[in-house]
Structure formats: structure tokens, C-alpha cells
Amino acid sequence: MKGARSLQGLRIVITGASSGIGRATALQAARQGAALALLARSEDALRELAEEIGREGGFAVPLPCDLSDAERVDALPDEIEKALGGIDVLVHSAGVSTRRELADSFDRFDEVERLADVNYFGGVRLLHAVLPMMLDQEDGHVVNISTGAVLTPIPRFSAYAASKAAMTFFLESAAIELRTRGIDVSTLYFPFVDTPMARPSDSFNRTALKSDTAAAASVLRAIRKRPHKLTYGLWALEWFRAIAPALHRNYLALIFASYASSILPTPRNGVRPWMIRRVWRKSPF
DSSP states (O other), X not given: OOOOOOOTTOEEEESSTTSHHHHHHHHHHHHTTOEEEEEESOHHHHHHHHHXXXXXXXXXXXXEOOTTXXXXXXXXXXXXXXXXXXXXXXXXXXXXXXXXXXXXXXXXXXXXXXXXXXXXXXXXXXXXXXXXXXXXXXXEEEEEEEEGGGTSOOTTOHHHHHHHHHHHHHHHHHHHHHHTTTEEEEEEEEOOXXXXXXXXXXXXXXXXXXXXXXXXXXXXXXXXXOOSEEOTTTHXXXXXXXXXXXXXXXXXXHHHHXXXXXXXXXXXXXXXXXXXXXXXXXXXX
């Protein structure tokens, strides 16, 4: 990890900037003097955000973009160069999610394709577009917003976790090559964050969620310090899985059995005793 730096004057491109972590990051980064290019599908939301930043004395340029549109992504380098004069940091926050049991997903393969297209292929497509700019200047920083579901399996999020894991491991491998060219990669493994994307899929106690404002503060800390990764306490689950994989899986299975598929305020309403009994019968402990 390199020494901390100021955000003043940094040219930062933020994907998923219209809401959630991306939007909160844009507001906080602009207040600290960064010049921003804002990417998301919603043109109206981006323009409103750019205007809000402008009213506060910051600088932000909206660049509406669907990462699944190859032609649109290919045009981004010229637009970023025109708007900011280059790029110092890419914050990749764009993503989509779904929460569904596998048994209820067999006729919904289109969901899997959509998750992969946005969370993996779209991210790689964007990197192919902007990384040459960083390589030419032999300096840059990619901050990838990943998920704790990559570190430890979470029931009902298999398709989402797989798409985020693909992007995460693509960058983990690429980071080794990029490090030799002056480019850093930071991966942030967030737990549940209270964003518009997460709210429809959250069946856990909402007090366990991280706010988008707190998440954005972590993103800015990553920009300043350029760490390899931040796990926010999820390292404990990583160790649990590594040391006792069977017990770890049974523990998660019990959580799965304790929540119904519908959104519930507490696990008590969703307990399914027959599932719990089945888990324990199959447990080696």
C-alpha cells in the first residue's frame, strides 16, 4: 500500500454513478476537489447529480452509458479525454443483482445472462476501453466494488455472486500485470449496503446493512491509500470457511432454512423446521 494522497485534482471516472454507492462516492469525491466523469444508464439522474455537484462548487460531467452497449463503451475514451483530460482513477460501481432460490430459477436463464452481461462482460469491456489511457501514462488506479458474496457463499445469490466473482478474479489476475506498469487495483468486498439495488433483496436485519454514505467514505479511503483489498470484517468468514468448510456450509444452510423466499422483517416468520432437521441429519458434526 502506497502513501496516502489527496483527492484534490484527481480525475475520477465513476460507473453506476446515478444511485447508491456510486452517487454517494461522486458527491464526497467532488467535495474533496476531484474532477469527475459520471457513468450510468439514467441520463436524467446523471444530469441532476452533475448539477448538484456544480451548485456545491465541484466539477462533474455526465456521460450516459450502458456498459452492455459495446459501441457506446468504445466511444468513452475520447469523451473522458475531452471532459477531464485523462483518467487517474476508475471506480467501478455499476452492477445489477437478483435474489432467487435455484429451484425457482430454472426458467429464468435470462437473469443469469443479464447479471453476467452487466457485472462481468460490461466491466471487462469498460476496462478494455480505459486501461490503455492509464497504460500510456504509466499511472492509474482501479477501484472495483465487489461483494462479500465472493468471499463466502450466500444462499439465493448464486448467479449474482458468480458474476461478481468473475469480475473480481479477472482484475485480481490482471492486477499482477498492471502493477508492473504503474497501475494499482483495489477490491472492496462490501457486506450488504443500503442501496436501491439491495433493498428489494434484503431479508436480513436492516441494522446489519452499511449505508451508502459509509460505503462511499470507504471508497474514498481506498482511493487515497490504494490498498490491495478491504474486507470489512468478512475475513472472519473467509477463515471460517478455510478452517472448517463443512461446518461453514452447514451454518449457511441453517440460515437459508431460517428464511423464507419472500422478504421478511425477521427470521422467525420464515423458519422452516423440516429444512433445519435435514441439514443437521446430513451434518458430519
